[in-house]
Amino acid sequence: MQKTLRYLEDYPVGGSEEFGEIVVDADEIRDFASKWDPQPFHLGDGGGPEGPYGGLIASGWHTGVMVMKMLVTQGAISGETSMGSPGLDIRWKAPVRPGDRLRAQLNITENRPSQTKPDRGTLRFDCIVRNQNDEVVMTIDWVAIIRRRPPTSP
Amino acid sequence: MQKTLRYLEDYPVGGSEEFGEIVVDADEIRDFASKWDPQPFHLGDGGGPEGPYGGLIASGWHTGVMVMKMLVTQGAISGETSMGSPGLDIRWKAPVRPGDRLRAQLNITENRPSQTKPDRGTLRFDCIVRNQNDEVVMTIDWVAIIRRRPPTSP
Numbered sequence: 001m002q003k004t005l006r007y008l009e010d011y012p013v014g015g016s017e018e019f020g021e022i023v024v025d026a027d028e029i030r031d032f033a034s035k036w037d038p039q040p041f042h043l044g045d046g047g048g049p050e051g052p053y054g055g056l057i058a059s060g061w062h063t064g065v066m067v068m069k070m071l072v073t074q075g076a077i078s079g080e081t082s083m084g085s086p087g088l089d090i091r092w093k094a095p096v097r098p099g100d101r102l103r104a105q106l107n108i109t110e111n112r113p114s115q116t117k118p119d120r121g122t123l124r125f126d127c128i129v130r131n132q133n134d135e136v137v138m139t140i141d142w143v144a145i146i147r148r149r150p151p152t153s154p
Numbered sequence: 155m156q157k158t159l160r161y162l163e164d165y166p167v168g169g170s171e172e173f174g175e176i177v178v179d180a181d182e183i184r185d186f187a188s189k190w191d192p193q194p195f196h197l198g199d200g201g202g203p204e205g206p207y208g209g210l211i212a213s214g215w216h217t218g219v220m221v222m223k224m225l226v227t228q229g230a231i232s233g234e235t236s237m238g239s240p241g242l243d244i245r246w247k248a249p250v251r252p253g254d255r256l257r258a259q260l261n262i263t264e265n266r267p268s269q270t271k272p273d274r275g276t277l278r279f280d281c282i283v284r285n286q287n288d289e290v291v292m293t294i295d296w297v298a299i300i301r302r303r304p305p306t307s308p
Contacts, residue, residue, distance in 0.1 A: 035223070036220075036222055038227070057238075060242075064218075065190035066190075077193075083206045084193075084207070084211075085246060087246060090241050090244070091240060
């Protein structure tokens with residue numbers, strides 16, 4: 001996939017972007033959970049109608065990485081200019097179920113060049129993930145360290 | 155693995171528990187990243203000594219799920235009494251590299267029976283993850299919904 005490199009300067013505060021969609025797969029829910037989060041409501045039929053969520057739901061970690069992958073592969077974040085994250089504040093608002101179709105909205109809230117390292121800065125955005133019924137299923141207050149655009153050669 | 159069911163009553167505020175250890179594997183770092191977080195510092199040799207972290211480091215999501223898996227399989231959280239999480243606040247403090255050995259300390263900070271649903275309550279703990287050099291690599295302010303111990307039959 002051809003992607004444009006995005007530098008810190010390419011994320012204006014107040015900007016809003018949309019990414020999607022992810023179609024949630026039942027077997028992938030089970031595979032992810034059996035490897036990383038083997039709780040009954042993420043496995044098999046999730047306990048069926050009597051389970052705590054009335055059936056199979058995705059691990060919240062799985063929902064997180066589905067969105068992470070989308071943000072990288074759809075160019076919201078460029079792997080070549082990203083320098084990782086100091087942290088995330090995640091809220092899971094509603095269950096994610098097989099067949100759900102998820103979209104992410106990114107609202108840029110902060111863009112702050114480093115005072116000490118001239119090649120980088122802090123980007124902060126609200127990531128709001130909704131399903132096909134426009135229900136918010138997850139929000140992430142996301143902080144990322146992003147490279148600044150290099151000075152052009154003279 | 156034989157595990158004891160843990161109910162909300164089994165997490166006294168002020169209690170502290172230790173779990174571990176996880177040995178971080180280079181191929182698993184790459185496999186996880188190629189599937190979920192394909193940024194260059196999580197793939198191949200991570201850009202080598204010139205990369206942003208001086209070599210391969212684990213995705214923060216990967217570190218998160220390594221700990222999640224450990225907490226479930228070592229019985230910190232019982233899948234049968236856990237009812238999921240409304241959210242986590244994660245901080246990544248230091249890189250996690252191949253060969254690192256990680257331990258988690260859980261400090262229980264809150265234990266609050268639900269006012270409206272008598273079968274459950276809110277558990278909150280600080281999860282502090284350290285490596286073999288006692289460096290803190292990740293902290294999570296973790297909230298979980300846990301079943302209360304059922305009334306004994308008369």
